[in-house]
Amino acid sequence: MTQLSKRITNIPESATLAMTAKAREMREKGVDVISLSIGEPDFKTPKHIQQGAINAINEEKYFAYPPVNGYLDLRQAISEKFKRENNLEYSPDQIVVSNGAKQSIANVFMAILDPGDEVIVFTPYWVSYSAMILLAEGSPVFVNGSFENDFKVTAEQLEAAITSKTKAVIFSSPCNPTGSVFTNDELEKISGVLRQHPEIVIVADEIYEHINFSGKHVSIGALEGMQDRTVTVNGFSKGFAMTGWRVGYIGAPTWIAKASNKMQGQYTSGNCSISQRAALAALNGPLDATIEMTKAYRSRRQLVYDLLKEIPGFEVNMPEGAFYFFPNVKSYIGKSNNGITINSVGDLCMFLLEDAHVSLVTGEAFGDPDCLRLSYAASEDDLRTAIANMKESLAKLS
Ligand code: PMP
Ligand code: GLU
Numbered sequence: 331m332t333q334l335s336k337r338i339t340n341i342p343e344s345a346t347l348a349m350t351a352k353a354r355e356m357r358e359k360g361v362d363v364i365s366l367s368i369g370e371p372d373f374k375t376p377k378h379i380q381q382g383a384i385n386a387i388n389e390e391k392y393f394a395y396p397p398v399n400g401y402l403d404l405r406q407a408i409s410e411k412f413k414r415e416n417n418l419e420y421s422p423d424q425i426v427v428s429n430g431a432k433q434s435i436a437n438v439f440m441a442i443l444d445p446g447d448e449v450i451v452f453t454p455y456w457v458s459y460s461a462m463i464l465l466a467e468g469s470p471v472f473v474n475g476s477f478e479n480d481f482k483v484t485a486e487q488l489e490a491a492i493t494s495k496t497k498a499v500i501f502s503s504p505c506n507p508t509g510s511v512f513t514n515d516e517l518e519k520i521s522g523v524l525r526q527h528p529e530i531v532i533v534a535d536e537i538y539e540h541i542n543f544s545g546k547h548v549s550i551g552a553l554e555g556m557q558d559r560t561v562t563v564n565g566f567s568k569g570f571a572m573t574g575w576r577v578g579y580i581g582a583p584t585w586i587a588k589a590s591n592k593m594q595g596q597y598t599s600g601n602c603s604i605s606q607r608a609a610l611a612a613l614n615g616p617l618d619a620t621i622e623m624t625k626a627y628r629s630r631r632q633l634v635y636d637l638l639k640e641i642p643g644f645e646v647n648m649p650e651g652a653f654y655f656f657p658n659v660k661s662y663i664g665k666s667n668n669g670i671t672i673n674s675v676g677d678l679c680m681f682l683l684e685d686a687h688v689s690l691v692t693g694e695a696f697g698d699p700d701c702l703r704l705s706y707a708a709s710e711d712d713l714r715t716a717i718a719n720m721k722e723s724l725a726k727l728s
Contacts, residue, residue, distance in 0.1 A: 341461040345695030349679070353689035364716040366704045367689040369506060369654065371571035376619035379570060382611025383604045392607055396600040399591045400427025404606050407613040412581050417552040418562060420581030426590045427601050431537050431565035431578030433594065436462045438561050438580065441589035442497060442531060443468035450491050452483040452501035453697035454508050454656065456535065459500055468497065472697055477658060480647055481508040485519035492527055502535035504542050507696040507703040508656045509649020514548045521553045532560040540569035540620050543628050544650035558583055569620050570612045575605040627653050630706045630713060637717040641724060653707045656693065660700040665727035672727060675702050686719035
């Protein structure tokens with residue numbers, strides 16, 4: 331009999347991290363694997379941000395526990411950023427800094443969900459949303475955006491999914507894994523539905539806001555009537571190439587911010603002091619490096635789009651943000667090679683890992699078992715080689 335809790339046995343391992351660990355293992359054995367499985371900028375953290383951390387160490391003032399919700403000057407800078415860039419009004423005491431946006435979202439679900447509470451999850455969704463809702467004993471309700479609508483859920487679909495048990499709605503825009511970006515008009519329509527249900531909390535994950543090729547980022551919290559019920563999630567991992575520093579944050583209604591603070595006060599204490607000083611340097615510094623990185627993602631997007639379009643059986647949308655493609659590859663299901671049959675996209679990803687030495691993630695982990703996710707946060711050379719190898723391996727399947 332297992333001694334583990336139902337809580338932990340009922341959730342899957344994070345598929346993005348599991349696939350990346352597999353690629354790492356193969357590399358350690360000497361196989362030259364190209365990892366397109368994890369959403370991680372391949373750029374270095376900009377120098378002025380590194381310097382923020384170096385200065386903090388040299389000043390010898392930041393070695394003690396920081397405040398649980400983050401240093402006041404960092405929360406002030408985040409509050410100003412929200413105002414300046416997103417037209418959002420969150421005072422510093424409505425901000426909680428955490429160990430990555432991942433912990434920010436986990437805190438919120440732990441803070442607001444009781445058993446049986448439903449959370450509407452726009453699908454395809456970022457892999458960890460469902461597990462986090464389940465860990466908080468809530469029930470995820472998946473609403474599928476169609477391929478034809480760029481995977482975006484419509485206001486009508488949202489309206490049809492709302493029940494008396496709906497506690498929250500979560501989505502990311504720009505979206506991981508599809509790269510889709512909600513327009514102002516689409517968010518207005520979604521807000522129109524939510525205005526009829528003032529008790530529902532909106533969790534808007536905006537971690538890819540800077541990696542947007544379609545124009546200006548729109549925050550749903552800035553639309554009429556939304557501010558007081560929207561938790562805006564953001565962080566430094568993507569826009570500032572700071573995945574390892576682990577800094578994320580929320581701006582939230584005061585009752586949720588206080589509860590998140592209480593949650594992390596029991597679980598982790600405050601976020602790493604030196605990382606917070608680096609994050610402050612990121613907010614106080616110029617966005618030039620972020621803009622340059624986004625330019626590079628834009629040109630890789632075109633490259634990858636052109637290459638993926640040439641693979642038979644791949645149906646590809648042009649993503650408008652983030653750094654992922656989410657092609658529909660269901661035409662490969664049922665095919666085989668050398669006694670190996672592809673029964674699912676998970677099998678296809680394993681085949682591509684072993685045969686093409688490219689790691690990808692099955693769409694099943696994101697709520698769409700017909701697709702796979704490819705991260706193009708990699709060099710152009712690696713992208714060209716990886717896609718050529720994939721094409722060659724896929725041609726063996728019949
Ligand atoms: N939200 C989305 C949509 C993501 O892709 C990620 C992955 N980085 C996160 C949240 C969490 O980011 P982090 O914990 O690195 O800040
Ligand atoms: N968010 C990234 C991804 O989707 C990082 C991995 C993770 O945190 O799950 O690949």
